[in-house]
Amino acid sequence: MTNTVRMGVIGVGHLGYHHARNYAALDGVALAGVVDTNEGRAAKAAADFGAPGFGTVEELLAIGIDGASVVVPTVLHHGVTMALLSAGVDVLVEKPIAVDANQAREMVGAASAHGRLLQVGHIERFNGAVIALLDAVKQPRFIECHRLSPFPNRGQDVSVVLDVMIHDLEIVRALDSSEVVSVDAVGVPVFSASEDIANARVRFASGCVANLTASRVSVERMRKIRIFEPNAYVSTNYSEQEVLIYRKKLGKPEVGQTPMDLIDVQALPVHREEPLKLELASFVKSVRDRTRPVVAGEDGLAAVELAERIVRFIREHG
């Protein structure tokens, strides 16, 4: 590999356009080309970022690339990723890694068999607030996640659990990787064929319990995660990139004080930079240095396995 890493983007729709924008701007990276079956989108991204635009992956492979982002609809992640891995290309596939755990396992197996890197686009792991949170929390006992947004204009090809809750499932797994001992969940379709709103309660072997709510039919937007530890409560607002930590001070309340007066609140320092830029820069670094991605295929697979278990519970008990 030369010093310049040659990256491609497959699918330059809503999100893929921004993958192309970031690769084009990163130091030491050349946006080698973009692919989209929609000719207009390929042409626009190509013109905006000064790279060739193609209609097929084969045309992109023919010009030679080191790595590529796969940002096509989720149902196509498996096919496009397998083609790239078998052609010797490192892949960053958007989240969720695939529509089911079987496909995800095949992708992880193919990356290993071909000696390629596979990263999954769990972008929240590059959100400064989540980085600060993961650093601060040592022994989570109860995790409460809310991720609510209005109904999107784009197609919903999978359940809200796989599309939206998956972000929090991956973070919860990063906070507690012990075995999942039980799942209880409920979900309802509102505008789609699959669940548009869902709530799950997940218990881990460590004793930690996570309560997750995800909705794509909410009037307001909310992205919060709150974590209770024996000696601290951490409250994170992802969208505001804000993390507050509440700790109990030593000692007893003085005369005229209530126990709440012993609570000390501190805002944790948060590094604010575009998470997608940090995610892609991290992938490029892994490609250059041949190091394990921050969110590897195995992590994406674990999140899908848990999502699948939640969806199965909802459908069996609905």
Ligand code: NAD
């Ligand atoms: P989109 O529909 O806006 O874009 C998908 C693009 O892929 C379209 O332009 C389409 O023409 C193109 N395409 C379809 N089939 C193709 C093929 N075979 N080859 C090349 N191009 C093809 O969708 P989107 O909202 O950008 O979502 C894409 C993926 O990104 C989904 O898996 C979604 O879950 C994920 N996503 C992740 C986040 C995040 O926060 N990490 C946010 C949004 C979307």
